[in-house]
Amino acid sequence: MFVRSDQAAARETNSYAELTGAYTIDPVHSTIGFSVRHAMISNVRGRFTRYEGLVKLDGSSPAGSEAYVSVQMDSLDTGIQERDAHLKGPEFLDSATFPLMAFRSTGIVPLDDDVFRLDGRLRIKDIELPLALDIAFGGAGQDAFGQHRIGFEGTATLRRSDWGLTWNSALETGGVLIGDKVTLTLDISAVRVDEVLAA
Numbered sequence: 001m002f003v004r005s006d007q008a009a010a011r012e013t014n015s016y017a018e019l020t021g022a023y024t025i026d027p028v029h030s031t032i033g034f035s036v037r038h039a040m041i042s043n044v045r046g047r048f049t050r051y052e053g054l055v056k057l058d059g060s061s062p063a064g065s066e067a068y069v070s071v072q073m074d075s076l077d078t079g080i081q082e083r084d085a086h087l088k089g090p091e092f093l094d095s096a097t098f099p100l101m102a103f104r105s106t107g108i109v110p111l112d113d114d115v116f117r118l119d120g121r122l123r124i125k126d127i128e129l130p131l132a133l134d135i136a137f138g139g140a141g142q143d144a145f146g147q148h149r150i151g152f153e154g155t156a157t158l159r160r161s162d163w164g165l166t167w168n169s170a171l172e173t174g175g176v177l178i179g180d181k182v183t184l185t186l187d188i189s190a191v192r193v194d195e196v197l198a199a
Contacts, residue, residue, distance in 0.1 A: 016059035023190035025053035031187040037179030046078035067105040091167040098125040124163040148192035156184045
């Protein structure tokens with residue numbers, strides 16, 4: 001089990017304090033992706049192209065930070081139109097009936113230098129369940145337009161059947177067409193917004 005020293009925690013707090021504020025996810029410079037096992041032998045990868053999110057960062061006490069993300073389900077893209085239509089359809093995500101996937105944080109646990117566990121609730125269709133993401137802080141800086149940005153990467157693993165996504169097809173050689181385990185990946189750049197919102 002990892003134990004953080006008070007000295008290490010103090011260094012972390014000092015380095016994050018100046019970043020306190022509210023940030024919106026920049027979808028042009030971010031990626032929300034996923035991968036799932038296909039035919040028991042390889043992985044299919046995809047992403048969502050339309051989403052928005054808000055990060056309220058408390059640099060003095062990172063555990064008090066918050067994150068909210070909503071994803072438009074009909075923006076799913078695996079690169080094959082026919083497959084995308086099936087995934088968006090009623091046998092899977094049913095994006096016409098449930099247009100949004102939403103995540104809201106419930107807690108943040110520092111694990112190591114720049115590494116955190118982000119606990120939250122993920123809603124897919126009409127089912128909301130706990131989900132934990134491993135988050136690595138990527139850095140902060142000012143871009144060419146004078147905007148203050150933060151970056152981070154994240155991963156999480158879930159079982160789609162827990163959210164009622166149970167469609168599958170048996171293979172003649174044994175096994176099933178689509179794996180139950182789904183890996184979510186995030187590569188996020190977020191831009192500091194107005195100080196009024198940050199307050």
